[in-house]
Amino acid sequence: MDKFEDLLQALLRRLRTNVRAKFNRRVSTGDLLSDRWENARECGFGEGTSCYDNVLVLGDVRVGCHCWIGPNVILDGSGGLVIGDYCSISAGVQIYSHHTVAWANSLGSSPIDRRSTRIGSGVYIGPNTVIEMGSEIGDRAVIGAMSLVRSNIPSKARAWGVPARVVAIGNEAAPGAENV
Numbered sequence: 001m002d003k004f005e006d007l008l009q010a011l012l013r014r015l016r017t018n019v020r021a022k023f024n025r026r027v028s029t030g031d032l033l034s035d036r037w038e039n040a041r042e043c044g045f046g047e048g049t050s051c052y053d054n055v056l057v058l059g060d061v062r063v064g065c066h067c068w069i070g071p072n073v074i075l076d077g078s079g080g081l082v083i084g085d086y087c088s089i090s091a092g093v094q095i096y097s098h099h100t101v102a103w104a105n106s107l108g109s110s111p112i113d114r115r116s117t118r119i120g121s122g123v124y125i126g127p128n129t130v131i132e133m134g135s136e137i138g139d140r141a142v143i144g145a146m147s148l149v150r151s152n153i154p155s156k157a158r159a160w161g162v163p164a165r166v167v168a169i170g171n172e173a174a175p176g177a178e179n180v
Contacts (some may be wrong), residue, residue, distance in 0.1 A: 005125075008039060012029060012032065012048045015032040015033070016032065019032065021080050023115070027071075028052075028053065028054055028071070030052070030053030030054055031052055031053045031071075033053075034053045036050035036051055036052055036053070037049070037050050038044045039051040039052070040063070040067075040069070043057055043061065043063070043065035044062075045064075045067065045069075046063060046064040046065035046066070046067065046085065047064075047065045048065050048066040048067075049063055049064070049065060049066060049067040049068075049069070050067075050068055050069065051063075051069040052059070052069065052070060052071040052072075052073070054071055054072055055069055055071070055072075055074075055075065056073070056074045056075065056076075056121075057075045057077070058074075058075070058076045058077055058078055059076065059077035059078040059079070059080070059097070060077040060078075060080050060081065060082075061075045061076075061077035061081045062077075062081065062082045062083065063075075064082045064083060064084045064085035064086070064087070064121065065085045065086070065168065066085055066086050067085065067086065067087040067088070067089065068087075068088050068089065069089045069176060070088075070089060070090050070091040070092070070093070070127075071091050071092075071179075072091055072092045073089055073091070073092065073094070073095075074093070074094040074096070075095055076094075076096045076097050076098060076117075076133075077097055077099045077114075078096075078097050078098035078114055079097030079114030079115050079116050079117070079134075080097055080114075080116035080117070081095060081097050081116065081117050081118075082116070082117075082118045082119070083095075083118075083119040083123075084119060084120045084121030084122070084123065084139065085122070086121055086122050087119060087121065087123045087124070087125070088123075088124045088125065088138070089120070089125050090124075090125055090126050090127040090128075090129070090145070091127050091128070091132065092127050092128040093125050093126075093127070093128065093129050093131070094117075094127075094129075094130045094131070094158055095115045095117060095119070095125075095131045095132075096117065096130070096131065096132055096133045097114060097115060097116055097133045097134075098112055098113060098115075098133055099112075099113050099132070099133055100112050100113075101113070113133070114133065115133045115134035116133075116134070117131060117133055117135050117136070118135075118136045118137070119131075119132060119136075119137045120136075120137055120138045120139035120140070120141065120155060121140070122139050122140040123137055123138075123139070123140065123141045123142075123143070124140050124141075124142045124143065125137075126142075126143055126144045126145030126146070126147065126160070127145045127146070128145060128146045128148065129143050129144075129145065129146060129147045129148070129164075130147075130148050130149070130164040131149040132141075132148070132149060132150050133148065134143055135149050135151060135152060135153070136152045136153070137149065137152070137153045138152075138153060138154045138155030138156070138157065138163050139155045139156070140155055140156045141153050141154070141155060141156065141157045141158070141159065142157070142158045142159070143159055143160065143164060144158075144159065144160025144161070144164075145160070146160075146162070147160045147161055147162065147163075147164040148161075148162040148163050148164060149163070149164045150163045150164070151163075153166060154166065154169060156168050156169055156170045
């Protein structure tokens with residue numbers, strides 16, 4: 001077994017050296033051994049979409065073409081999740097379509113709550129953002145880092161915060177956003 005372990009360690013060192021030289025980055029072992037575009041194809045995601053090896057994909061998740069799904073992302077399709085084309089889902093983002101609050105509080109006598117969640121096309125979601133079940137984010141919206149999305153965000157909106165607030169739509173400040 002020691003010889004196998006030595007060979008495996010040598011392979012991992014070589015792969016890490018190659019990735020460092022080519023992309024100037026260090027990635028997890030899973031990403032050294034897998035191809036992000038193949039990961040996305042295995043999930044049935046659209047052409048040109050990439051998905052890191054450590055992304056958790058649950059249930060019915062549909063992702064369009066040319067999306068980037070970063071490391072440590074959760075895509076919960078338990079209640080249905082649709083993501084459009086040309087989306088950038090940053091590291092650590094969690095997108096949910098279910099929760100177990102009523103189920104837990106009722107000691108299992110209430111059902112798990114599920115509602116579909118939809119992300120439009122051309123959407124950027126900043127790192128470590130959480131999107132709750134039933135939320136809809138319109139096309140070309142930008143969600144700032146570390147936001148909590150609990151409701152719908154219109155197309156071309158700029159939103160951030162906990163909970164997320166729309167602060168601009170397109171290039172115009174949103175009504176009531178003067179003090180943000």
